[in-house]
Amino acid sequence: xxxxxxxxxxxxxxxxxxxxxxxxxxxxxxxxxxxxxxxxxxxxxxxxxxxxxxxxxxxxxxxxxxxxxxxxxxxxxxxxxxxxxxxxxxxxxxxxxxxxxxxxxxxxxxxxxxxxxxxxxxxxxxxxxxxxxxxxxxxxxxxxxxxxxxxxxxxxxxxxxxxxxxxxxxxxxxxxxxxxxxxxxxxxxxxxxxxxxxxxxxxxxxxxxxxxxxxxxxxxxxxxxxxxxxxxxxxxxxxxxxxxxxxxxxxxxxxxxxxxxxxxxxxxxxxxxxxxxxxxxxxxxxxxxxxxxxxxxxxxxxxxxxxxxxxxxxxxxxxxxxxxxxxxxxxxxxxxxxxxxxxxxxxxxxxxxxxxxxxxxxxxxxxxxxxxxxxxxxxxxxxxxxxxxxxxxxxxxxx
Numbered sequence: 001x002x003x004x005x006x007x008x009x010x011x012x013x014x015x016x017x018x019x020x021x022x023x024x025x026x027x028x029x030x031x032x033x034x035x036x037x038x039x040x041x042x043x044x045x046x047x048x049x050x051x052x053x054x055x056x057x058x059x060x061x062x063x064x065x066x067x068x069x070x071x072x073x074x075x076x077x078x079x080x081x082x083x084x085x086x087x088x089x090x091x092x093x094x095x096x097x098x099x100x101x102x103x104x105x106x107x108x109x110x111x112x113x114x115x116x117x118x119x120x121x122x123x124x125x126x127x128x129x130x131x132x133x134x135x136x137x138x139x140x141x142x143x144x145x146x147x148x149x150x151x152x153x154x155x156x157x158x159x160x161x162x163x164x165x166x167x168x169x170x171x172x173x174x175x176x177x178x179x180x181x182x183x184x185x186x187x188x189x190x191x192x193x194x195x196x197x198x199x200x201x202x203x204x205x206x207x208x209x210x211x212x213x214x215x216x217x218x219x220x221x222x223x224x225x226x227x228x229x230x231x232x233x234x235x236x237x238x239x240x241x242x243x244x245x246x247x248x249x250x251x252x253x254x255x256x257x258x259x260x261x262x263x264x265x266x267x268x269x270x271x272x273x274x275x276x277x278x279x280x281x282x283x284x285x286x287x288x289x290x291x292x293x294x295x296x297x298x299x300x301x302x303x304x305x306x307x308x309x310x311x312x313x314x315x316x317x318x319x320x321x322x323x324x325x326x327x328x329x330x331x332x333x334x335x336x337x338x339x340x341x342x343x344x345x346x347x348x349x350x351x352x353x354x355x356x357x358x359x360x361x362x363x364x365x366x367x368x369x370x371x372x373x374x375x376x377x378x379x380x381x382x383x384x385x386x387x388x389x390x391x392x393x394x395x396x397x398x399x
Contacts, residue, residue, distance in 0.1 A: 001238060002150040004185060006192035009157035012059050016158055019058060019088075020047065023159070025166045025297065030268045035284065040170065040297045042163055045273060049111070051229070051302030052159060052182060053084035053146075059155030060144050061088055069094050074141040076100070076128035078228050079108030080276075080302050081146040086117035097141060099128040105228060105306040126233065147181030148236025157185030163297060164193055172198040172293035176279040176301055177250060178207070178230030180239030186299070187246035198293050201243065201250040202283035203230055204275070208252045226309060227258050229276030229302055249288070257282040262305070263317040274305040322379035325350070326371065326399040327386055333359060333368040341370070344392055348385045351375040371399070 023046045028039045044052035061073070072095030075085050082098045089096035096117040100109055101124055113119055122128045136143035145152060159182075163170070173190065175183045183201050190197050206225035225231045235243060243250065261278035264285070265271055280298040283289065289296055318324045331337040338355070345352055354373035362369045376382040382398075389396040 003238070004150045004153040004157060004188050004242070006157075006189055008150070008154045009161060009185065009189050012055075012151075012154040013158045013161055015062050016055060016059060016155065020054060022162050022166075023047070023052075025163065028269055028298075031264070031281075037293075038295045039284070040167060040295070041269065042159065042166075042173075042297050042299045043271070044159055044299060044301050045271075045277060045303040047084075049080070049083040049087045050304045051080035051084065051274075052156060052299075053080040053302075054088065055158050056147075056152035056155035056181060056185075057081060057084035057144065058088045059158075060149070060151045061085075061092060061094065063151055064142060068142045071095075071140045071142065072097060073144050074098070074132050074136045074139075075144045075146065076122075076125065076132035077146050078104050078125055078231060079304060080229050082112050082117070082119075083108055083115075083304065085144060086112040086115040089117070090115040095141075097132075097135065099132045099135070101125050101128055103224070103228075105304065105309075107306050108304055125231070145236075147179035147184075147232075148238050149181075150238065152181045153185040153188070153238065153242070155185070156182045157189040159299070160186035160189030164190065167297065170197065170295045170297045172200065172289060172296040173299065174200045174202060174280040174283050174289060174296055175247075175299045176227075176230050176276045177201040177203045177235075177243065177247075178232040178276065180235040180243050182299075182301060183247055184239040184242040188242060191246045198290070199247045199249075200283055200289055200296075201247045202279040202288070203250065203252050204258060204279060205252045205254050206231060207233065225275065226255060226262075226305075226313070227275030227279055229274055229304075230279060251283060251286075251288045253279060253282040253286055253288075257286050259313050259316060260320070261285055262310070262313055265300070266314075271300070272303050272305065272310065273300050274302045277301045277303065318375075322382060323376060324353075324373060325376045325382035325385065326373050327389065328369055328371045328397045328399055329389060330362065330364060330367050330369050330395040333362075333366055337368070338370065341372070341389065341394060344388055344394075345372070345374060345385060348381075348388050349377070350381070350385045 074097040261281040277300040
């Protein structure tokens, strides 16, 4: 087992530099004001395929022989590793075979297919890994693991070297942790040169729950996570000891916190990130970074979020912040009633988004129950609209 070193990461940077850009670091001005810290983001989502995984995948490919490349490569991935590998395999004209979970985001699957990768599916990531390993052995492909290999870790560690060159005075970093290749590489690079830097690793509660679940437990379905990029049940054999040694603390954050973090970055930084990338910000939001560290760098590892999920998260965020209001009104079932209530709502400055009529289950005979979803400015505005409807003699129930 080869253990990554900072010297190997330096060598990886030299190999990768002709092919990959240095990702930017910027200060998050409004987030810094909110949290009273000098908060920076390392935007590792700014690669062609939208995630940090390009460093590790390309570094692995650049270390293969011509014969190995001609036979092809194979991998198992929920998305970003597959995207990175298929993109660079396509550029280098290497046959690429991918095994992806059936629940992998469609945007990632279709992007890999468009790059020429041949794709098969298995129910879970663990199933995908087993299939990819056996397929590689049977067909002579080179299996490229998503995180637990020194070449992958060394490639990912280049992000740490970049940060050291870009920012002189940061005192901490917050990193998402799935299988651990990203965190292990960056921690190896940074701790070798700046052992004083505090490293906080963040995983999702989904991962900790799945790790604690009984292996033989029968489930009707696999619980969903919006942080699919770090939906890994265990650390790797190589990454685990590195993380245990170099990452100062590993915490878990809820799905709700990750969802709020996605929307928070979208609102404050005007950047779309995926759930795995939002884990870093969620860790800060939930107060896991000790107060003595005032200059953190948050690693944003990817932007490949399904647009349908993003839409639902935006709507959910509007509900949480009181920007959406849902009411049920009961009215006589005759012409003009909808016009009546829509007029009241319009005068109050709310915007109707959805209307649903229910004549069959209305409690009063000859009446209709109308459920209205409306956009409002805030909670007091919603309360004002509801009061106006009730004061007009319209039976109104806030849902």
